[in-house]
Amino acid sequence: PKSVVINPYFEWEDEDFIKRNKVPLKDTVIYEVHVKGFTKLRLDLPENIRGSYEGLASEQMISYLKDLGITTVELMPVFHFIDQRFLIDKGLTNYWGYDPINFFSPECRYSSSGCLGEQVFSFKKMVNELHNAGIEVIIDVVYNHTAEGNHLGPTLSFRGIDNIAYYMLQPDNKRYYLDF
Numbered sequence: 001p002k003s004v005v006i007n008p009y010f011e012w013e014d015e016d017f018i019k020r021n022k023v024p025l026k027d028t029v030i031y032e033v034h035v036k037g038f039t040k041l042r043l044d045l046p047e048n049i050r051g052s053y054e055g056l057a058s059e060q061m062i063s064y065l066k067d068l069g070i071t072t073v074e075l076m077p078v079f080h081f082i083d084q085r086f087l088i089d090k091g092l093t094n095y096w097g098y099d100p101i102n103f104f105s106p107e108c109r110y111s112s113s114g115c116l117g118e119q120v121f122s123f124k125k126m127v128n129e130l131h132n133a134g135i136e137v138i139i140d141v142v143y144n145h146t147a148e149g150n151h152l153g154p155t156l157s158f159r160g161i162d163n164i165a166y167y168m169l170q171p172d173n174k175r176y177y178l179d180f
Contacts (some may be wrong), residue, residue: 003105006117010124014131021134023071030138031070034096035078035110052112053122057129065135072136078123080105082147082156099147101156150177 039045039055049055056073065073077097087094097107106123108115113122127137146166148159158166168178 003102004117006120008120010121010128012124012128014128017131021131021136023136028071028136029069030072030074031065031068032074032076032140034076035107036095049112052110053106053119053126054112057126062129062133062135066133070135072138073130074138074140076140077142078107078110078139079103079141080107084147084149098142098145099149101147103141103143144180150179151175 033056035053035056036051039049039058039061040051042050042055042060044060045055045058049058055061077100079097079100080102081094081097081100083092083094084099106119108119111119111122113119130137146158147156148154153159163169164174170176170178
């Protein structure tokens with residue numbers, strides 16, 4: 001499905017996280033993490049949570065981050081993305097996730113609990129667990145390219161809602177996109 005309706009309620013335990021854990025910028029140690037890549041091959045994790053939000057939020061991984069002195073994890077793209085046609089034609093998949101169809105829907109491939117909204121709960125739980133451990137979470141959002149690509153790409157979300165609002169178009173021919 002392209003979308004699901006979920007119960008947005010979540011019992012956050014990290015309400016005062018920023019006040020309690022404000023790390024001065026000079027003391028911040030950021031670790032850039034790909035959710036799947038960080039835990040997929042970890043034999044010390046149960047197989048069913050490797051490569052997932054749950055794996056990243058596990059005691060083993062949080063302990064590992066704390067031992068390194070990490071204060072902040074920067075998550076590489078975690079929003080729902082597609083596999084581009086040229087990859088599918090080669091039998092490949094989009095590993096990095098840099099072609100989202102929505103900037104606020106957690107990628108279900110990184111959830112070990114399901115793809116019908118369960119990924120939202122898994123994502124929130126991961127953030128909550130990292131915050132409980134005193135680790136900040138930054139999300140890498142790349143707005144300059146989406147799954148819709150250029151004028152030849154599919155219409156999946158942004159283009160269909162309001163092409164001019166979501167994309168920078170060539171002033172003299174709005175059919176074509178500006179690509180910086």
